[in-house]
Amino acid sequence: xxxVATLKINGQDVSGREDETILEVARENGIPIPTLxxxxxxxxxxxxxxxxxxxTGISKLLPACTTRVAEGMEVRTExxxxxxxxxMAVEMxxxxxxxxxxxxxxxxxxxxxxxxVALGIDHIHLPYLAPRRGVDASHERFTFDANRCILxxxxxxxxxxxxxxHTWDVMGRGVGSVVITDLNERWGDSPTCTSCGxxxxxxxxxxxxxxxxxxxxxxxxxxxxxxxxxxxxxxx
Amino acid sequence: MTRKTIATVWLDGCSGCHMSFLDxxxxxxxxxxxxxxxYSPLVDRKDFPESVDITLIEGSVSNxxxxxxxxxxxxxxxxxxxxxxxxxTGNVPALRNTIGAEPVLQRAYMEPDMLNPQIxxxxxxxxxxxxxxxxxxxxVDVFIPGCPPSADTIFNALSDLLxxxxxxxxxxTRFGA
Amino acid sequence: MNPEELHSLAEERREALDQFQHRVVVCTGxxxxxxxxxxxxxxxxxxxxxxxxxxxxAVSAGGxxxxxxxxxxxxxxxxxxxxxxxxxxxxxxIIDSLESEPVKALTCDTxxxxxxxxxxxxxxxxxxxxxxxIDDYIAAGGFSTFVRVLTEMxxxxxxxxxxxxxxxxxxxxxxxxxxxWSTVAxxxxxxxxxxxNGDEGDPGAFMDxxxxxxxxxxxxxxxxxxxxxVGAQEGFVYVRAEYxxxxxxxxxxxxxxxxxSLLGNNICGTSFSLKLDVRLGAxxxxxxxxxxxxxxxxxxxxxxxxxxxxxxxxxxxxCPTLINNVETYANVVPILREGAxxxxxxxxxxxxxxxxxxxxxxxxxTGLIEVPMGITLREIIYDIGGGIPDGKRFKAVQTGxxxxxxxxxxxxxxxxxxxxxxxxGSIMGSGGMIVMDESSCMVxxxxxxxxxxxxxxxxxxxxxxxxxxxxxxxxxxxxxxRARLQDLEVLEELCDMVKHTSLCGLGxxxxxxxxxxxxxxxxxxxxxxxxxxCPAGVCKIAHEEIAL
Ligand SMILES: Cc1cc2nc3c(=O)[nH]c(=O)nc-3n(C[C@H](O)[C@H](O)[C@H](O)COP(=O)(O)O)c2cc1C
Ligand code: SF4
Ligand code: SF4
Ligand code: FES
Numbered sequence: 021x022x023x024v025a026t027l028k029i030n031g032q033d034v035s036g037r038e039d040e041t042i043l044e045v046a047r048e049n050g051i052p053i054p055t056l057x058x059x060x061x062x063x064x065x066x067x068x069x070x071x072x073x074x075x076t077g078i079s080k081l082l083p084a085c086t087t088r089v090a091e092g093m094e095v096r097t098e099x100x101x102x103x104x105x106x107x108m109a110v111e112m113x114x115x116x117x118x119x120x121x122x123x124x125x126x127x128x129x130x131x132x133x134x135x136x137v138a139l140g141i142d143h144i145h146l147p148y149l150a151p152r153r154g155v156d157a158s159h160e161r162f163t164f165d166a167n168r169c170i171l172x173x174x175x176x177x178x179x180x181x182x183x184x185x186h187t188w189d190v191m192g193r194g195v196g197s198v199v200i201t202d203l204n205e206r207w208g209d210s211p212t213c214t215s216c217g218x219x220x221x222x223x224x225x226x227x228x229x230x231x232x233x234x235x236x237x238x239x240x241x242x243x244x245x246x247x248x249x250x251x252x253x254x255x256x
Numbered sequence: 257m258t259r260k261t262i263a264t265v266w267l268d269g270c271s272g273c274h275m276s277f278l279d280x281x282x283x284x285x286x287x288x289x290x291x292x293x294x295y296s297p298l299v300d301r302k303d304f305p306e307s308v309d310i311t312l313i314e315g316s317v318s319n320x321x322x323x324x325x326x327x328x329x330x331x332x333x334x335x336x337x338x339x340x341x342x343x344x345t346g347n348v349p350a351l352r353n354t355i356g357a358e359p360v361l362q363r364a365y366m367e368p369d370m371l372n373p374q375i376x377x378x379x380x381x382x383x384x385x386x387x388x389x390x391x392x393x394x395x396v397d398v399f400i401p402g403c404p405p406s407a408d409t410i411f412n413a414l415s416d417l418l419x420x421x422x423x424x425x426x427x428x429t430r431f432g433a
Numbered sequence: 434m435n436p437e438e439l440h441s442l443a444e445e446r447r448e449a450l451d452q453f454q455h456r457v458v459v460c461t462g463x464x465x466x467x468x469x470x471x472x473x474x475x476x477x478x479x480x481x482x483x484x485x486x487x488x489x490x491a492v493s494a495g496g497x498x499x500x501x502x503x504x505x506x507x508x509x510x511x512x513x514x515x516x517x518x519x520x521x522x523x524x525x526x527i528i529d530s531l532e533s534e535p536v537k538a539l540t541c542d543t544x545x546x547x548x549x550x551x552x553x554x555x556x557x558x559x560x561x562x563x564x565x566x567i568d569d570y571i572a573a574g575g576f577s578t579f580v581r582v583l584t585e586m587x588x589x590x591x592x593x594x595x596x597x598x599x600x601x602x603x604x605x606x607x608x609x610x611x612x613x614w615s616t617v618a619x620x621x622x623x624x625x626x627x628x629x630n631g632d633e634g635d636p637g638a639f640m641d642x643x644x645x646x647x648x649x650x651x652x653x654x655x656x657x658x659x660x661x662x663v664g665a666q667e668g669f670v671y672v673r674a675e676y677x678x679x680x681x682x683x684x685x686x687x688x689x690x691x692x693x694s695l696l697g698n699n700i701c702g703t704s705f706s707l708k709l710d711v712r713l714g715a716x717x718x719x720x721x722x723x724x725x726x727x728x729x730x731x732x733x734x735x736x737x738x739x740x741x742x743x744x745x746x747x748x749x750x751x752c753p754t755l756i757n758n759v760e761t762y763a764n765v766v767p768i769l770r771e772g773a774x775x776x777x778x779x780x781x782x783x784x785x786x787x788x789x790x791x792x793x794x795x796x797x798x799t800g801l802i803e804v805p806m807g808i809t810l811r812e813i814i815y816d817i818g819g820g821i822p823d824g825k826r827f828k829a830v831q832t833g834x835x836x837x838x839x840x841x842x843x844x845x846x847x848x849x850x851x852x853x854x855x856x857x858g859s860i861m862g863s864g865g866m867i868v869m870d871e872s873s874c875m876v877x878x879x880x881x882x883x884x885x886x887x888x889x890x891x892x893x894x895x896x897x898x899x900x901x902x903x904x905x906x907x908x909x910x911x912x913x914x915r916a917r918l919q920d921l922e923v924l925e926e927l928c929d930m931v932k933h934t935s936l937c938g939l940g941x942x943x944x945x946x947x948x949x950x951x952x953x954x955x956x957x958x959x960x961x962x963x964x965x966x967c968p969a970g971v972c973k974i975a976h977e978e979i980a981l
Binding site: 041118119120121122123126128133134136139142143144145148150151152155161167231 | 321338341344345346347350351353354355387389391392398400401403414425426427430431432433
Binding site: 047065067068069072074080082087088089104105108109112113115116145146147149189190192193194195196197216 | 465717734737738739741811882887888889890891892893894895896898900901902903906907923926933934935936
């Protein structure tokens with residue numbers, strides 16, 4: 021049994037179990053913290069750094085999605101500095117891939133695009149990298165367009181942790197990193213993929229989509245993860 | 257009251273942003289007394305004026321002529337606006353940045369033409385190796401993303417500028433809108 | 434093996450060694466091996482046999498003497514003559530001079546400051562022991578500390594000794610070793626692990642490689658004592674596969690120790706059991722980061738995860754895990770043998786003991802050195818290192834590799850310790866020390882390290898993955914004289930963001946080479962940007978109209 025802690029988030033007194041993260045407790049209390057790699061129902065990897073918050077007495081910024089609450093903690097989720105860093109992180113994603121929103125299947129339903137709006141980003145002031153990336157359309161129902169991938173690894177996690185297939189993983193290093201199916205084989209040839217489509221529905225951008233979707237048509241349905249998370253919560 | 261001079265410029269874009277500008281419709285009449293459109297694909301004037309208050313740029317900087325133009329325009333404009341995704345991000349024209357200019361020319365002029373394949377050079381400006389968003393070559397004062405930005409967004413931004421307010425499009429438009 | 438057995442084995446072996454009037458020890462470290470030291474051993478052996486003196490003269494393999502640039506090195510015992518630049522053809526003259534005067538032309542002056550200004554704790558025995566023979570190590574007193582710890586001390590006695598010694602982790606950050614040990618010792622859990630971090634990925638660093646190659650038994654003994662102190666039953670030495678000699682010797686050392694029952698079940702008849710093994714890394718810099726290293730041992734992709742939980746609480750397979758650097762472990766035996774007070778007497782108030790550095794770059798004596806903490810940079814570079822060659826001017830010294838910084842001339846008289854180095858914008862790091870003269874361009878240096886970080890970033894978190902690539906592009910643009918002043922602003926903005934938001938130490942420290950060169954050599958950046966010139970003449974300036 022975890023103990024209960026009381027803490028302050030943005031000056032507001034809140035309470036949480038000590039096995040809960042800052043993010044969970046903040047959300048329970050209606051305090052928004054931006055996130056990209058995190059999605060309820062999957063493990064947290066702390067990769068996107070959007071959820072970084074300030075905690076009194078700790079010089080480093082801490083990711084809310086992986087940091088557990090503690091008694092007496094004082095958390096700040098908003099500051100000019102945090103907004104500045106969050107904007108830069110999102111700009112970095114736009115600069116890293118080839119995000120041509122106007123011709124994307126997910127235009128209007130994309131979490132990256134939405135995050136840019138939420139953070140007030142109206143242009144990218146960091147250098148564009150314009151990498152040469154491929155598209156894998158070999159699967160009969162789905163397509164992977166690496167140009168739109170933000171390497172959040174949600175597809176990797178949902179495939180491994182929920183579907184149990186572990187078809188997806190990450191290959192390469194640095195900006196050369198890419199998510200791959202099996203041992204970098206064509207998705208369509210994958211003997212492990214069950215074609216369940218969970219990766220597609222969990223992907224925050226238009227990197228994974230259902231074939232035949234036209235611009236703006238691809239909406240994602242990931243409520244199954246919320247359901248799983250709730251069921252787990254009930255078991256606690 | 258002195259009218260503000262306005263210019264609109266069409267670089268490498270599809271003209272959609274200009275269409276959206278025209279979609280402001282009758283409201284253009286509301287601000288007609290406040291502005292003077294001094295240079296635009298919509299008016300008949302060849303040279304960019306000495307000094308313009310507000311210039312709206314549609315399109316990315318894709319060839320040498322675009323580059324020369326935008327540098328000149330910047331030097332003669334008070335408030336420069338990147339209008340639409342091509343100007344703001346490079347958008348569709350910048351799709352070629354992953355492969356470079358040469359393969360595009362090959363595909364457009366050489367491969368389809370069985371009889372007389374040649375890349376035109378006379379009277380057409382050479383392509384830049386990399387398609388640029390406007391702010392990566394000159395300073396930009398206001399960004400209005402969207403493909404195209406809605407007439408409302410453009411109108412609101414213009415009204416703000418005409419009333420000496422810094423326009424804020426945050427939350428009203430987005431990349432790809 | 435019990436204490437008496439170990440003792441008599443040591444006696445026996447010492448007697449056997451004493452039979453020889455002369456011992457000729459040839460360095461078989463990586464640098465000397467590359468310079469044919471194996472052939473030298475064969476040639477010496479041949480001559481010894483030819484002369485029929487194999488009963489009186491032994492030829493054996495030894496470890497690194499530090500002065501790698503003068504290798505291959507050959508030492509003669511017990512007269513303590515050191516030869517440099519030896520070739521197989523010199524074998525006869527070396528053997529024939531054993532009874533008379535040493536060969537003048539080959540003699541290396543061991544009274545030179547390179548040797549006398551050093552302080553050997555980690556590198557004690559100075560390469561005299563055969564790293565492939567447990568008997569040699571035992572004859573020199575090896576494993577007696579471990580056996581004594583095991584039979585006479587408690588876990589908390591050991592940790593207390595380490596605490597009093599003031600030993601800090603040599604993997605870079607100098608984190609208190611005793612604190613780490615006691616955390617693991619206190620952590621709940623029956624299965625615990627010890628790990629030795631021998632990944633050493635910094636470009637230009639070869640301290641840990643040398644220690645593992647030359648003193649594999651000493652590293653193991655340190656780990657064994659640590660395992661006893663924290664209550665671990667299993668451990669791994671994680672070595673990069675690019676160090677085949679270290680891998681071979683460590684594996685061999687483990688096998689030999691197992692044969693003598695120094696590893697295995699119920700060691701020395703106590704309840705303590707320990708199994709050690711070697712794990713190979715595939716040469717990713719980030720796999721030196723502890724959580725990535727642990728993932729790699731578990732067979733996963735080597736990428737870091739957020740801490741806490743720290744490995745001390747939840748490490749290998751979720752169990753409490755002690756992870757220390759090679760050099761940290763190598764300090765353990767001398768501390769427990771000579772006493773914590775002795776060790777604490779070396780170094781400065783807050784940085785105790787010695788540090789091994791790999792000295793390289795624009796310096797006369799390149800090689801491996803061990804110095805007491807608190808020595809000044811000037812002493813290292815001018816006394817031990819012999820100064821800058823070719824009459825060139827000193828410009829900066831880089832410590833800490835891709836996570837460190839460049840220190841300019843005005844700080845040459847600063848003591849080398851964790852705190853002072855951090856104050857001037859660098860770090861101690863694991864011990865790389867690259868000296869640069871006036872012919873180095875600081876923008877180019879920053880670009881070199883940024884390229885390294887960019888290609889070694891694991892790609893997990895956005896700031897490091899994308900930020901390093903963007904910083905590299907900007908540095909490249911600056912070095913070509915194509916950048917504008919705004920680019921410098923963006924570069925500084927990126928440095929700040931990547932430093933403060935990256936997930937692990939790789940990203941957090943990646944901007945350091947830029948930040949420190951900007952701090953001390955900003956005018957060089959401006960020369961590239963504003964005047965389109967590279968003052969050192971290193972960078973290729975693009976003179977055509979700014980190509981977009
Ligand atoms: C990118 C990165 C690379 C590292 N590489 C090494 C290494 O090669 N060797 C090492 O001992 N520690 C390395 N470290 C430090 C380890 O994470 C860890 O702190 C260290 O092994 C702890 O040992 P110590 O307390 O004995 O210093 C690295 C850290 C980072 C962030
Ligand atoms: S494909 Fe989608 S879910 Fe997978 S890593 Fe890329 S952006 Fe994330
Ligand atoms: S800082 Fe770099 S190396 Fe560390 S987790 Fe992030 S991407 Fe990986
Ligand atoms: S949501 Fe916490 S790091 Fe991505």
